[in-house]
Amino acid sequence: MLSHHPLFKWLIGYEIERKRNLLLAPSGPLKDFLSVPFPDVHSVFHEANILAVDFETTGLDAVQDKLLSVGFVEMSQQQIKLNTCYHQIINTKQKLKANNVVIHQITDQQQQKGQPLEVVVEALLKALAGKVMLVHYARIEREFLQQACLELYGVAPSFPIIDTLAIAKRRLDKKDVAYDPSELRLGALRKRYHLPQYFAHNALNDAIATAELLLAQTCHFSNKTRLKEFLL
Amino acid sequence: MDTDLAEISAFVQTIPPFDQLPPVLLGKVVHAISICYLQQDEPLPPANCAVNPLFIIRKGALNYRDSLDELLGKYGEGDLCTVFCQTPLSSEIAVHTEEDTLLYSIDYQELELLVADYPAVLNFFIHSAEQRLNNKMSQINEDAIIASSLLNTSISQFYHSPVETIDQHCTIQDAAIKMTERKFSCLVIVNNHAQGDTSSPQPIGIVTDKDLRQRCIAKGLDFKQPVSTIMTKNMLTIKHNSSAYDALMLMTAKRIHHLPVMKKNRLHAMVTITDLMNNESQNAVNLTHIIRKAKNIDELVETSLLLPKLQIRMAKLGTTADHVGKSISAITMAFTIRLIELAEQKLGQAPVPYAWLAAGSQARQEQFAHSDQDNALIIADNMKPEDDQWFEQLARFVCDGLAKCGFIYCPGDIMATNPKWRQPQKKWHEYFSQWVETPSPKALLNSSVFFDLTTVHGDITLLEQVRERLLNKTQGNTLFLAHLxxxxxxxxxxxxxxxxxxxxxxxxxxxxxxxxxxxxxxxxxxxxxxxxxxxxxxxxxxxxxxxxxxxxxxxxxxxxxxxxxxxxxxxxxxxxxxxxxxxxxxxxxxxxxxxxxxxxxxxxxxxxxxxxxxxxxxxxxx
Missing domain, CATH: 1.20.120 (Four Helix Bundle (Hemerythrin (Met), subunit A))
Known part of the structure; x- marks a missing residue:
């Protein structure tokens, strides 16, 4: 997608993109979301309002595969606020593939008790309004959220994202030493920062795990560092 | 909303006092957490934190220092930091991260509201070290109430057999005489002629001291009446294979102090509430009885093997350390006394009065099994130089005997076998004067052992006189006390x-x-x-x-x-x-x-x- 090309973003910026999409969006959750300005990319990073997000999906293809669960937690002033945490399983209205269940550990039964996609996406958009989205490996969350918005509201918005994997990759690339891609996994990076090991992998735990990783990755940056330094 | 914070909950719920919270409340507490991350050597609390945060260390470490920068403590994973919970903040403690640290913080005011119904949890934070310790000890002392420990013990360990009985036709006076003679507080009334079977008289009732008082004397009843007129009929009994706990419960519930024990429908034994309450010390007392009757060292050695077992048993019964220390010390004393008696049998009468002294933990009554022996001899001043031979032999006999019984020789040679610690009273006066008046490191080491001194056997006035003069010297002697x-x-x-x-x-x-x-x-x-x-x-x-x-x-x-x-x-x-x-x-x-x-x-x-x-x-x- 052209709109996600770095050059495009650099030229136009999130705010212009947001205003353009605001005109296209039908009234409802997406319009509400887009009507709140994104954080200023020149603002101080440590003060930014961030929403750490994680999705569990049936696969990697945003068009064919389904969103299974969403977890998120807010982070402001460098503190992860557990009273803002959210975790919800989505009823995809279709049977799950056995080989996938092993990974996400969500059973058909749990799924059937889940909420419809639009309820969960609405909750996510509401929490995300005016914030930067934080994920580990941005492609999944970005593409699945855009696809969901496209299906539900007919518009695929773009939004500012911080990606802990990209931050780690940039660090390793700078060192100019060969590294194994597995070093970029969430668990491996947490271990490198001596963060505790999490065993239960659900969307909320991984969102919290990602937020903690960001705190560890960025705590040594100065108070003057701008938000744009970390945006994708 | 399904908010699954199981992982964080699992961590928090292992940390006292949060382990006392029910799951629902724990969930609320966990939701009140903010997570923050600090680099090494940063001060706490971090900016933008709650006014009075309570911290739980999730990963990393903190150090506390006082205003003079002296290290007060270090805390790691799972430890709490309560320094900032109270207003005004203590300015005396500075907290820094020792490593990069992941912290969970909870606004203490919010926590107070959440756990308001669990004062024990809040007390954990607001109470001082002293108060917490006091709570802990009162709880332990309550637990030490023997009920719980008696559960695993059979009443056979406590009851007396055979039971003192009296025929139903005997008079109340006969019963009182028998009780006085035998030193029993109760008798079981039996029907000796029921089936003409005298080997197993049928119990028909029980009479106690209290019955004599209440049903006879207070009522002005003639004591020539048959004892059966004041007995309690329908007496409660317990089977011989019951637990001591059952017996205690039955007696407590029915407010009785004596319980006949039946075996195959026959009166077999009697258990009293005092037997159960004193069970641990009873064992120690029994052991001292056996020691007193020992005929030679070999028998003493055999008995000494029971000592560790007694200590295990007492610990398991939830006895206090004080009680164990006193019991073991009493037993050591019994061993020593018996050895001295055996020595006197062998050596003949002591030429002059003397006292065998125990020092250190035995004197303090704080001895545990397998302690080393610390002892000394104080001898009357009229001893002649040649008398020392007798005392040396005594010392040798007793110290060797104690060693055989498992009380190892004192590594510092503080034993009566050492001529230095086998001296007439005047020499002891001298020793103490020296230690108090010209304190030196060596003197102080001695004094700490010898200031804890007790007479095990012999003339107690010998030591008392020394102690009296000593206490007069030490009281208010600031130089000596400062050195000590x-x-x-x-x-x-x-x-x-x-x-x-x-x-x-x-x-x-x-x-x-x-x-x-x-x-x-x-x-x-x-x-x-x-x-x-x-x-x-x-x-x-x-x-x-x-x-x-x-x-x-x-x-x-x-x-x-x-x-x-x-x-x-x-x-x-x-x-x-x-x-x-x-x-x-x-x-x-x-x-x-x-x-x-x-x-x-x-x-x-x-x-x-x-x-x-x-x-x-x-x-x-x-």
Whole structure:
């Protein structure tokens, strides 16, 4: 997608993109979301309002595969606020593939008790309004959220994202030493920062795990560092 | 909303006092958490935090320092930081991260509201170390109520057989005479002629001291009446294979003190409530009986093998360390006395009066199984030089005998076999004058052993006279007391625990906690100093502390705190030694932090704090 090309973003910026999409969006959750300005990319990073997000999906293809669960937690002033945490399983209205269940550990039964996609996406958009989205490996969350918005509201918005994997990759690339891609996994990076090991992998735990990783990755940056330094 | 924070909940719920919360409330507490991350060497609290945050260390470590930058403690994963919970904040403690640290913080005011219904949880944060320790000890003492421990014990361990009985046709006076003669507080009334079977008289009732008082004397009943007129019919009984706990419960419920025990429908034995209540000491008493009757050293040695078993049993029954110490000391005393008697049989009468003295832990009545022996002889001043031969033989016989019974020879040679500690009374007066008037390090080491002295056998006035003169000298003798204090303060409690290590003053980590030198001995030393400065003659540490409480040396509150700390440390030592004894290992005083529960660590830290506070005030007193 052209709109996600770095050059495009650099030229136009999130705010212009947001205003353009605001005109296209039908009234409802997406319009509400887009009507709140994104954080200023020149603002101080440590003060930014961030929403750490994680999705569990049936696969990697945003068009064919389904969103299974969403977890998120807010982070402001460098503190992860557990009273803002959210975790919800989505009823995809279709049977799950056995080989996938092993990974996400969500059973058909749990799924059937889940909420419809639009309820969960609405909750996510509401929490995300005016914030930067934080994920580990941005492609999944970005593409699945855009696809969901496209299906539900007919518009695929773009939004500012911080990606802990990209931050780690940039660090390793700078060192100019060969590294194994597995070093970029969430668990491996947490271990490198001596963060505790999490065993239960659900969307909320991984969102919290990602937020903690960001705190560890960025705590040594100065108070003057701008938000744009970390945006994708 | 399904908010699955199971992972964080699982971590928090293992940390006292959160372990006391029900799951729903724990969930609410977890939701109140903010997570923050600090680099190494950053001060706490971080900016933008709650006004009064409580911190839980999730990963990393904190260090506390006082205003003089002296290390107060280090804290690691799972430890709480309560320094900032209260307003006004303590300005005396500075907290910094020792490593990069992931912290959970909770606004303390919010926590207070959440757990308002669980005062025990809040008390954990607001109470001082002293209060927490006191709570812990009162709880332990309650638990020590024997009910729980009697569960696993059969009543056969407690009952007396055969039972004292009396025929139903005997008079009330006969019954009273029999009870007086046999020293029994109750008799079972039997029907001897029912089936003409005299070997198993049928019990038909019971009469107690109380019945004589209430049903006979108070009513003006003729004591020539048959005893059956005042007996309790339909008496309750218990089967011989019941547990001691069942017996105690039955007696408590029915408010009775005597319970006949039946075996195959026949009267078999009697158990009384006192038997059950005194069961542990009863064992110690029994053991001293056996010792007293021993005919030779071999029999004593055999009996001594029971000593570790007794200590295990007492520890398991939830007895206090004080009680164990007193029982074991009493038994050691019995061994010593019996050995002296055997020696006297062999050597003949002593040429002049003397007293056999026990020093150190035995004198303080704080001895545990397998302690080493510390003893001495004080002999009447009219002894002639050639008399010493008799005393030397006595000393040799007794010390060798004690060694055979498992009380190893004193490594410092503080034994009556050493001529230096086998002296006439005037020499002892001299010794003590020297120690008090010209204190030297060596003198002080001696004095600490010999200031805890008791007469085991012989003429008690010999020691009392020495002690009296000594206490007159020590009382208010600031120079001597200052020296003694300085010596005693060499044993400092550690700062606490850091991960699986014991953290000591200079920030070093030690692998084991030495309960004796890091906790018990400092309290014993303090109690001795207080006693000497106040002229208190008691030797037992708890008694010393009780007797000096409220004196210029020690406030009542501080005395109570020290006793709590001492009892808690003693309890840990007793449990530790019981475990060692049970696997046939030599009991020692070394605890591995890994084996100390989180809660016990908290209480230990509290005990250390109590000791440190009083050591510091002792230090500043001179």
């Amino acid at each position: 204090s300085k010596n005693a303060l060499m044993h400092r409690p550690p700062l606490g625990f850091f991960r699986d290590f014991v953290l000591v003053k200079n920030g070093e980590n030690k692998k084991v906690l030495d309960l004796k030198h890091n906790g018990i001995a400092p309290i014993v030393d303090l109690a001795r100093i207080y006693a000497l400065s106040e002229g208190v003659s008691a030797t037992n540490t708890i008694e010393r502390l009780q007797q000096v409480a409220g004196s210029p040396s020690l406030t009542k509150a501080s005395a109570a705190n020290l006793i709590d700390a001492y009892e808690f440390l003693g309890l840990l030592r007793m449990e530790h030694q019981a475990k060692k004894l049970q696997i046939n290992e030599q009991p020692d005083n070394y605890l591995v932090p890994k084996h100390i529960s989180k809660l016990e660590r908290e209480h230990l830290k509290d005990a250390f704090k109590v000791i440190k506070t009083l050591q510091d005030s002792r230090q500043s007193a001179y």
